[in-house]
Amino acid sequence: VETKTIEAVNGVKIPQLGFGVYKIKKKEEFEMSIREAIRVGFRHFDTAKIYGNEKALGTAIEKSQIPREKFFITSKVWNTDHGYKATKNAFEQTCKKLNVKYLDMYLIHFASPHYLETWKAMEELYMEGRIKVIGVANFEIQHLENIMKHSEIAPMINQIETHPEFPQNELHDYLKNHHILHEAWGPLGQGNKALLEHPDLKTIAHEHQKTVAQIILRWHLQRGIIIIPKSSNPQRIKENSDIFDFVLTHEEMGKISQLNTGRRYSIKPTGYMINP
Numbered sequence: 276v277e278t279k280t281i282e283a284v285n286g287v288k289i290p291q292l293g294f295g296v297y298k299i300k301k302k303e304e305f306e307m308s309i310r311e312a313i314r315v316g317f318r319h320f321d322t323a324k325i326y327g328n329e330k331a332l333g334t335a336i337e338k339s340q341i342p343r344e345k346f347f348i349t350s351k352v353w354n355t356d357h358g359y360k361a362t363k364n365a366f367e368q369t370c371k372k373l374n375v376k377y378l379d380m381y382l383i384h385f386a387s388p389h390y391l392e393t394w395k396a397m398e399e400l401y402m403e404g405r406i407k408v409i410g411v412a413n414f415e416i417q418h419l420e421n422i423m424k425h426s427e428i429a430p431m432i433n434q435i436e437t438h439p440e441f442p443q444n445e446l447h448d449y450l451k452n453h454h455i456l457h458e459a460w461g462p463l464g465q466g467n468k469a470l471l472e473h474p475d476l477k478t479i480a481h482e483h484q485k486t487v488a489q490i491i492l493r494w495h496l497q498r499g500i501i502i503i504p505k506s507s508n509p510q511r512i513k514e515n516s517d518i519f520d521f522v523l524t525h526e527e528m529g530k531i532s533q534l535n536t537g538r539r540y541s542i543k544p545t546g547y548m549i550n551p
């Protein structure tokens with residue numbers, strides 16, 4: 276895969292296309308998916324403590340025999356680990372499970388209470404070189420404003436639900452204006468048929484001899500968004516990596532942006548949930 280990178284505000288290069296590992300449940304399926312993803316060129320992996328597969332991901336990465344530094348590994352602080360000390364502990368546990376000494380990216384999973392103290396711990400870990408990029412997920416403008424007002428370092432990235440039905444236009448502009456990167460979770464609308472079989476997307480896909488999934492992923496790339504599509508199907512894993520050899524026209528980008536229905540999948544927009 277041709278891997279494009281996007282620079283965080285501190286100059287760290289993030290592969291714009293990564294691989295999400297949420298809900299790949301069975302052990303064999305997980306191992307096969309990561310092996311296939313690495314084989315077709317994915318090096319950026321997105322996990323979280325709550326996904327319960329940090330250890331499996333670490334093992335799969337080691338099995339590849341590709342040096343750890345070639346990978347870009349993200350994990351997240353879960354809601355029950357908020358606060359200064361708990362976050363430091365959670366970080367060490369995550370590193371232990373992944374069997375790494377540093378994380379490329381560490382995110383606050385949700386803006387649960389005490390996220391300011393959580394952030395303080397993350398700032399320190401960043402200053403110590405244990406985390407290359409620190410950021411948040413599912414944060415709204417009010418949370419970002421609050422964290423920037425009370426902290427030394429601003430979040431470098433916000434991972435939020437984003438897809439053509441929920442393009443996050445307002446937050447996208449806000450992030451851009453504040454030099455915070457936009458990362459999409461659920462970039463394919465979590466595989467929703469209404470999106471993946473949309474006639475307008477099919478037309479564009481036909482035009483480029485690509486699949487609808489590839490068209491959607493390409494739309495994200497051209498918006499400057501980092502994406503982490505998930506799949507445990509080898510053919511789709513390959514397909515999702517093959518999105519760097521064509522360009523959507525301005526008109527096509529506009530057409531896709533018109534698919535905005537406001538439909539979102541996150542349970543609670545403001546994001547505090549103790550159980551996923």
Ligand code: NAD
Pocket residue numbers: 294295296297298321322384412413434459460461462463464465466467471488489503504505506511512514515
């Ligand atoms: P997604 O949009 O990546 O959709 C994945 C689903 O789309 C697959 O299960 C499959 O059904 C379908 N799919 C994948 N590739 C396809 C293809 N080429 N053709 C047709 N269908 C295809 O949704 P996601 O997994 O929820 O999000 C991606 C990643 O984002 C997760 O794995 C996880 O790492 C992360 N995530 C983060 C949060 C958060 O709160 N920060 C929440 C959800 C997910």
